[in-house]
Amino acid sequence: MSRTLQLDLPDETAMVACGGQIAAALAPGSVVFLEGDLGMGKTTLSRGILRGFGHAGAVKSPTYTLVEPYELPGQNVYHFDLYRLGDPEELEFMGIRDYFSADAICLVEWPERGMGVLPPADIVINIERRGAGRALQLAGQSAQGDEILARLELS
Ligand code: ADP
Ligand code: MG
DSSP states (O other), X not given: OXXXXXXXXXXXXXXXXXXXXXXXXXXXXXXXEEEOOTTSSHHHHXXXXXXXXXXXXXXXXXXXXXXXXXXXXXXXXXXXXXXXXXXTHHHHHTTHHHHSOSSOEEEEESGGGGTTTSOOOSEEEEEEEETTEEEEEEEEOSHHHHHHHHHHHHO
């Protein structure tokens, strides 16, 4: 539960490609937290992950609905953005537990706003600015998370 991986991604194209590699390393039930300030690329990386699962269209930030469901061939992915969450209890009212099932993949932007109600992550991805690009730190938070990072290191 302590594996970490650092990546330097120079531009948006690299970010989307990295999302594809992450998608290939994820497993059903994976929970991914995406941390970093506004504009760091959380939605861009989510788009790359969704592309990796076969989603061809746009990815809008699900700011007003809190969650956008993607029913993709062979894999349901739920993309959360909790930026505008007022109180973590709202997550109880929306039936959060139904989304975090054993066979779905959940991507969560602004997970810190749902602390106490959100289930724990398998991996936490922190994104920071580095020059014109972005530095990513991926941290395993569970045995499954470490396996995801091990697969990613080999890819
Ligand atoms: P967030 O969801 O974190 O608020 P977005 O993904 O909506 O951020 O926006 C990120 C912005 O940063 C976009 O303009 C995108 O083109 C740019 N971007 C994404 N990844 C990178 C990267 N690796 N290097 C430089 N710019 C990036
Ligand atoms: Mg976003």
